[in-house]
Amino acid sequence: MNVSDKIVEILESEDVEDVFGIPGEQIMPLYKALSASSINHILTRHEQAAAHAADGYFRSSGRMGVCIATASPGALNFTMALATAYKDNVPILVITGDNELKHRGSDFFQTLPQREILSHIVQDSYNPLNGTEALYCLRAAIFALKNNPKGPIHINLAKDVLLSEDFQDFDLCYLCEDDLSNISKAQELISNAKRPLFILGAGAITQKDNIEEIVNKYKIPVTTTFHAKGIISELDDLNLGMVGIRSTSRAKYAFENTDCIIALGIKASERTLPEIPKNLIHVNINRDVLVGDYPIHGKVEDFLANIEFRQTCWLSEILEIDNNLEIEGIDYDLKPQAAINRILDRFPEDIIVSDAGSHTTWTTLLKKSTAPRQLLFSGGLAPMGYGLPAAIGACVATSQKVIVINGDGDFQMNLQELATLKENGLDVIVFILNNSQFGIIRQWEEMFYDMDPYQVNLKNPDFVKLASSYGIDAVRVDNLDDLDWVLGKNLSGPFIVEVIVESENIPLPK
Structure with a gap:
């Protein structure tokens, strides 16, 4: 050996x-x-x-x-x-x-x-x-x-x-170097809080059942980061929605009026916390990302096991705020948000993988996750070309149907993985929103640099023929009726749907 x-x-x-x-x-x-x-x-x-x-x-x-x-x-x-x-x-x-x-x-x-x-x-x-x-x-x-x-x-x-055949193997035993020394200070803040608020990050996903029990028992409202959507179902009133640059109205109100923020497994990036509140309890296993006056280096599981919560009664106040998201163009032919909304309605419980670009903004705004790990995308770096290969990994890991929503530009960054998709017979359905443009870059040129569109228009291949060359079935649609017809079929992958859409500006964070 x-x-x-x-x-x-x-x-x-x-x-x-x-x-x-x-x-x-x-x-x-x-x-x-x-x-x-x-x-x-x-x-x-x-x-x-x-x-x-x-x-x-x-x-x-x-x-x-x-x-x-x-x-x-x-x-x-x-x-x-x-x-x-x-x-x-x-x-x-x-x-x-x-x-x-x-x-x-x-x-x-x-x-x-x-x-x-x-x-x-x-x-x-x-x-x-x-x-x-x-x-x-x-x-x-x-x-x-x-x-x-x-x-x-x-x-x-x-x-x-x-x-080499010259080696020794040792069964190692490690202890994580946790620091729970701020638990008592955190407990005091929580015990005195009348308006506590959870902010959940991806590091809290493994504690979904525990957190769900706590928030339901004590009626503590929840907000989430992008990657924690669905830890508490977004159809549940206790989940106020995302906090930060894409904050919902309820999440924004709660964040501005809370007297105790319990942040579990979040990275505390500028997209979530533009400023660090004084009343922030921040729990993370990564010491390097901890911020605020109550940093706790350790597992979310250990923190929750050492904290006692109390009944709260400010949820009804929050629920008086209208949390409906108004998105213009959601029913218009050839608008990307209209197409994405129909795709999400058709696959409410399946894994959705997004890439980088304007479609990611529409997808994260429109997707209502009822469980964690339903929406995958890169948040911190957001490279083009993430969607298709990440969907392959998700499908291999879960054996579930996976839906990719991406644009014509980022799809071409890793389109060679159609061969991997076909070879492994994976149940992945790829929707390519084709506006023949790098849409966000065009929007930034126009809005922030007072430019005419420059080096953003794409002369794309025939995506249907491209898919066919890999032995994958594909269709092209250019209106909502045809898209609805395709979505009405019993779709299974590998399958490609090219959706012709107009160029559309994404809504900017408020």
């Missing part, structure tokens, strides 16, 4: 079922071990897509995503997707191959300082020098990803390390 065999054995023992990647010379020993394993390898057509797929895998299921690439060209193709996961604190295991140890620091073919390059966009990056170190790093990475997930962890493995 060599190190590669042992790595695969450890992955199997940790219940890793699926990995995404592309083989290459320096990572070949690991692929030989994978070929004899129970692990399902999904061959993507680009390494960026492999890492986006691992990202979507976690966001949809809560299970660790894994992506693999060979040395420099393959490893560096990960950069966009790793930065995406890093900005959103998505835990994925990233394995890259490398040339033999003796070539490190040299100008040898395909040799670059991969660890140093990727270290800026991962939580941790390891460069083990022997088999024992490699297995130690792997076990440490898996423990951290499962118990203290803050973002991707990278292990760079030289080919001679992968082939």
